[in-house]
Amino acid sequence: MTISLTHPQDPPAPGRLPGISQITGVGTATSGTSISQTELLDILRIEDPRVRSVFLNSAIQRRHLTLPPPDGTGRRAPEPQGDLLDKHKKLAVEMGAQALMNCLKDTGASLSDVRHLCCVTSTGFLTPGLSALIIRELGIDPHCSRSDIVGMGCNAGLNALNVVAGWSAAHPGELAVVLCSEACSAAYALDGTMRTAVVNSLFGDGAAAVALTAGGGQDVAGPRILKFAGYIITDAIDAMRYDWDRAQDRFSFFLDPQIPYVVGAHAERVVDRLLAGTGLRRSDIDHWLVHSGGKKVIDAVAVNLGLRRHDLRHTTGILRDHGNLSSGSFLFSYERLLSENVVQPGEHGILMTMGPGSTIETALIQW
Incomplete structure (x- = not known):
């Protein structure tokens, strides 16, 4: 029998901290066109020097964006809210599905292994949620447990990881995936004002997925x-x-x-x-x-x-x-x-x- 000499009130030694769950894979995807900040200023025909400086001093060189097509005059007209919601649905599913597949490849797992899917998005509203659409798109088992985190913004990936780590710990040996799919192009207001310039100069389209398991054994990487x-x-x-x-x-x-x-x-x-x-x-x-x-x-x-x-x-x-x-x-x-x-x-x-x-x-x- 081994007797621990650590006092119950002492913090555990850093090398022996208990884990909740384990990250076993990650995958990412982008959509649209990679556009530089200077190219975007020209595309949007932004001339105001104050607005231009926001773009050019952002420490951003390029972003993936899906912009509206030019009209007859070559201008990019602002999209109605309904069109933006349609764009979000299309891009979030496309990018999300690709990121999820890349994550499973990194994990060494298949779609049939997924037991819980948590989808995160803040760039559009969907009912049914993104998780249902991804399950249909990829043919994931419809019995798969799922959850959707909507509207929490840029911090939401870790909020989801927290919740799903708990699910994983309660279901040892089963694979869970957190999928963050953000079609930021669907949250743009192209009006050239300083308020929207801060947003339009900053965000890009992208999706990322991370796989979690608990009780998977010592040979699991991550x-x-x-x-x-x-x-x-x-x-x-x-x-x-x-x-x-x-x-x-x-x-x-x-x-x-x-x-x-x-x-x-x-x-x-x-x-x-x-x-x-x-x-x-x-x-x-x-x-x-x-x-x-x-x-x-x-x-x-x-x-x-x-x-x-x-x-x-x-x-x-x-x-x-x-x-x-x-x-x-x-x-x-x-x-x-x-x-x-x-x-x-x-x-x-x-x-x-x-x-x-x-x-x-x-x-x-x-x-």
Whole structure:
């Protein structure tokens, strides 16, 4: 018999933290056309120097977008809300299905292995939800358990991961998938104003899927999910919102210019709560995978957490190459980290997303 000498009130040693579930695969997909910021300014015929500066100083080089076709004069006319909803449905299903298939390939699993599908989207409203449409599109077993997380915004990927990690722990050996599919082109208002410029200069279309299992044995590759922590900055609840714009007669996304600094100022609080009781310090974290929310947001988080440029290389790289992909951005960064083949067994990582609420979500993982 082995007797533990650890006092019940002592935090567990970092190398022996229990896991909730395990990440076994990831896959991503994009849609539309890859367009540079300068090309987009020309396509939209934006001449206002203030608006142009928002695009050109965004630290974004290219994004995948599906824009309306030019009219007889060559202009891109704003799409009615009904057309935007149709666009969201089409793109979210197409990208989502591809990301899911890529994830299963990475996992070494098949569609018949999927037992729970959780779909996340905030760029359009669907009933029945995206999960039902994906199940029909791919021919997944209609008995598959499913859930949909709608309207939580850019932080929602980790909200979904939290819920599905719990489902996975309650169903050991069964495969669950979280799918984030964001057709940000379907949330654009092309009016050339400064309010919409902040949004139009930032977001891109993309989908990402991550597979989870629990109790799969020691030979399963991928990090274990150890813990979650989140925080809602209720004083800034209206700083990021997607609501009805009566002047435009459509939904419109709003970002308060101060939100990067608000998020940055609260980042320490959430990370400290995440690490509390684990025996870990921030300096023990080997990999940081932060939502590509925008240059100012990333800079504010880096300053407040004392992170180096190298720590956030995947975050800034995804922002540069794809823009803000909303709820799936952190999974694009995770996939890019894995492609480097630098992660070692025992290393720890922190996943962080930020979005409307205003909300910060985090997860602690270990390889």
